[in-house]
Amino acid sequence: MTVSAVFYQLFQNVLVLLAAPLLMGWIAQCRAWLQNRRGAGVLQPYRNLLKLFHKDAVLAHDASQLFLFTPYILFACMWLAAALVPVIATDMPLSSAVDVIALVGIFALARVFISLAAMDIGTAFGSLGARREMLVGFLAEPALLMVLFTASTISQSTSLITIVEVLAHKQFVLYPSLAFASVAFVMVLLAENARIPVDNPSTHLELTMIHEAMVLEYSARHLALVEWAGALKMLAYMTMGIALFVPWGIAATGKWHALPLAVALMLLKLAVGGAGLALLETLSAKMRIFRVPEFMGTAFLLAVLGLLTHFLLEA
């Protein structure tokens, strides 16, 4: 571990923290363009966060300590996850912690706390949202694990760093199994980040909302943290997808001069990914909640197919 490695880890931590709202703003802007609206600009999430941080928090009388601490736990989990995923370089001091199973565990921890906090207040919406979130989560998690296992069997390691190094720096090989895994991953990404076919991020209609129902009781700085955590989660998933499926351009160990190019490429990939996500959301309609198990089941089966084709075609 060198001083420069620590410096770059810190650089990545700050970068993901600041870039996450920008990504959300970009996705919202792309959606606005696709719907023939002018949109609020890519900086709108920053303005929202600023506004929320300046407001006074309102708390329910029955709120316990859990409800108070959850935004911070959520924010910390998502920041950690986003900082762990190798975004621009593979030589990071935290890299030994980047195990895909640990990453899924971090997401699960955040999910447990936000669900508990949602039920803590005792409103109907909170527990409704928490239950739905748990339904989606418990179906999405195995699919995500299967996707990650597909990549792990290719690189013979569950360390995300090793996976990225194998995929990015070795000789270029077409992996059919990763084609399956990528489709499954996109489906998991949509479900986990409360995007349109599964959940509508901008709705407050009680019959359909999942994520929004859980955070309905939060206000001011707590809500700001929850929203920022959501943006970080989106960024973490996006960068995870990039690391697994299009890792080219990431700076190899010790090659610090490749870093500016790596950052530029990463931003480009995120911009393309965000635009693609907006397009996907515009093209699809929100599905009924009871169709979600079917959707996630398809994602799981695709990921399993990816594993199977790996053993048939690539082993």
Next chain:
Amino acid sequence: MAIPLTGQIINLCASLLLLIAFAMLSQRRILSLINLFALQGLVLSVSTAVVAYSSHQHHLYFSAALTLVLKVIVLPAILHRLIRRLNVRWDVETMFNIPTTMLIGIALVVFAFNLAAPISQMAGTITKSTLGIALACVLLSFLMMITRSKAVPQVVGFLSMENGLFFAATSATYGMPMVVELGIALDVLIGMFILGIFFFQIRAAFDSLDLRHMEKLKED
């Protein structure tokens, strides 16, 4: 990994075929089903052309061209025309429990992979590992024909089964003799015409394209 690039492309095409087979299995809309079928034909044609290029089997180019014309252009065009004439263009089929169907599909894939493993070990072709996928595609199309009750999806299932068989032939033995292939192509085309006429007859007799009505024809 020692697979050459052409082999990798063939493997990619093979897995795309499998993906499309699963997509067809879970597709409710007839229109999307036909588009998926055309896409399957396109992938099949590309993979056949790549096999032809890598194995220097020139007759496979003809098969690829034949596939392109017949299964990507002619048959989907006929099917589009048919569903427009039958007025079932926007039909949505109510299917029982798609996840269960998909799980059975996965079991079929595992079965096909295991079945093909000893065969493909003996084959010396560049495409030997794709035989399992070809078998899986055939079985999945079978499954699709079993689970569907409407006439048009059943026919699409039948046609996609033919695609799977064609792919199996290409991957196991670099394709069938040209005469056989031409014969099958003609059969499929004629079969499509006859089935098209059947659709109208079925609808005239039962007022619906649901094949469950045909069970009434049984004698007790």
